[in-house]
Amino acid sequence: MADFSVENIVWTQVLKEAFGESIELEDEKGQVEVYDIAAEFEVDGQGYAILVQPDRMDEEYEVLRIVTDPDGSLQLATIDDDEEWENVSELYDELTFPEEDED
Known part of the structure; x- marks a missing residue:
């Protein structure tokens, strides 16, 4: 199992390099967001x-x-494993909202 800690993160830009700042996703009903x-x-x-x-910047993220x-093309896949999803989500929260240092 992966070690989901800040020290193990490698920042990437593969999606932005391939698609730009935004990406269109189609849901199971065929709606494009x-x-x-x-x-x-x-x-x-x-x-x-x-x-x-x-x-909806202040709401939940995907x-x-x-x-x-x-063939080298990029796909986005849903994370079916609840523990993996939770680990990634918590890691992003930790990166986005670092705890204040206690003095």
Whole structure:
């Protein structure tokens, strides 16, 4: 299992380099939604993307896996493992909202 700690993060830009600042995702009903790429990083070689809808910046974000197909194309995949999703989400929160140092 991956060690989901700040020390193990490698920041990446693969989605932004491939798609720009935003990406369109299609849901199971065929509806297309636009998301901003808030962050991309790898933990133990597995890529993750944090996506937010531009008009809902203060609401929940999407946490997805970045998967590279054999042909080199990028895909975003839902994280089915609840523990993995929770670990990535907590890690992003830790990076985004660092705790204040106690004096």
